[in-house]
Amino acid sequence: MKWKELMIYSVAPLGGQTIGKAASREDAWWLCCRYGLKPFPLDDASAVGLEDAENGAKVWTVPCEHTQYPYNRAAFENRRRDGLATLENGLPAWPIAEENGVAFQTFKQRIKRGWSGERAATEGVWEIAHNPDDEWEVIALENGLSVRAYRSRVQAGCPENIAATMGLGWRKW
Structure with missing residues (x-):
């Protein structure tokens, strides 16, 4: 079965509001974890149920410690990014x-x-490919500088020998 053929249902903590969407019991459980709702262990697969909501749609319900979305920093970032x-x-x-x-x-x-x-x-x-024939690029890599950083310094007008050997203060040359 392809991922596009999966049935997608809303997810809500048991007794709470919808927080997102998932395609399986495990995904619903992980979504609650991701949003900081502290779901109970998924020992029994029947703990997460597919129930009918008030509007007639199906919803994965997950028993969690919290029913409302707690605004801790990590959970907030995950929700915003999602x-x-x-x-x-x-x-x-x-x-x-x-x-x-x-x-x-x-x-x-x-x-x-x-x-x-x-x-x-x-x-x-x-990924920017490394040019092993460029001696200064090799030196830059030995000094812990990435190929991208070295090339951007050279492109900004920094001489190659300084770009490959200077630390963070390279703009002061």
Whole structure:
């Protein structure tokens, strides 16, 4: 079964308001963890249930210590980031981007540029290839400087020998 064919339902802590969407019991449980609601252990898969809501839609209900969204910093950041963009199936795109190693600032900039949530979360990050023939680039790598940092210093007008050997104060040369 492809991920696009999954049935997506809302998620709510038992006795609380909807906090997001998930495709399975485990995903619903993890969403509650992610948002700081402290769900009870998932020892018994029947603890998380699929129930009918007042409006007739189905909702995953998760027994949690908290029924309201607690505003601790980590939970707040997760909720804010999850709200930036969604995948085609309606789930938040940020957790997928996080799994794929996309930095949050990169993800956010992609969304700002008009990329779909799907593309922003799944498209890899460009790696700059090291040129082993460039002796100063080799020295920069030996000094713990990345290829990107070295090249941006040179492009900004810094001589290669200084760009490869200077620390953070390279602009004072």
